[in-house]
Amino acid sequence: MTYHCHRCGAPLASAPPVECPACGYAMFLNARPTASVIIVDGDRFLALMRAREPNAGRWDLPGGFCDGWELPRDAAVREAREELGVAVRLDQFVGMYLGEYQFQGELLPVLDMFWLATIVDGQLRPDPSEATDHGWLPLRDPPSMAFSTMDSALPDAAAMLVRGH
Template sequence: MQVKQVFAHYERSGHLTGNFEYCPYCGAQLELAASERRLRPTCPSCGFVQYRNPAPTVSVLIVDGERVLLGRRGASPGKGTWSLPSGYIDYEEDFLTAAIREAKEETGLEVEIRSIINLVSSFVSPRFHFLGIYVAACVVGGKLVAGDDLEETEWFPLEGPLPEMGFQEDVGIIEMYARGFTGLPVDLAYATADGR
């Protein structure tokens, strides 16, 4: 099975966008200064250093028999294309709870997380660098209705054909699952909405 875990959607060299211009603590203008092997925006007044990290996201492969649920995206990145339901993890949330919440918000369905399929680094643009956690889930309740960032939801065969997908990351995960890799076990205290 061929596995791809790093996806770059742009030429990464030379980009330094998305950095703060002013110190969020004292308001002084930041300057690039050497810090732990690289130049980082640094406050000459109070010493604040802006470290940038990828944002963890969770994507949910909701499976029903031989079908997978996809949504047509109503917002960037990937507006108009299809993708797995996904979103950011809130600071106070664990990733399993976030996956259950995102599935509910975007599809109306209540799900239980069954496994962790894979992790992916996505360099989407100079502004967006995601560490995507992909989980598989099954439906336990709710009513299918597109919401939040999705304009439309529809079931597609796991084996394809798939509609126009916004992210090859999603395609690779769906293929892995369709070929029989169902993933790593999950912590049942968090993988179900009622913590069974």
């Protein structure tokens, strides 16, 4: 694969991080931020069956990429509204996890952020372009999820709830 400078278009010697030999622009490959919610009801959490690639047909958590200049907390609330048709209240912050996302033939680094959340308004109506199904799954014994960061965040969320934080 050939890489080019984002500023002047000159060919680059390698993948980022790299400095453009023509204009001196320093190019980096930074993780893209995402925001997701772990909606809990007792000892269960709400999961969606992904309708699209990557990982279509696997269990997923409501969430997605932060828009430019959007605060991650705002993105988490927006994504829940878009994907589920409900308003949520964000509760405890579970954590940030470094992962990967396959998009347009590229493997991108992502920084996935998760919050415990509660539905506060609306009727659950998952967007069919996002999910083919949904279900309440056991938080203490979750299935393998669509992304490894979710596999890490769910046990951390369960531990937080046990400790009462």
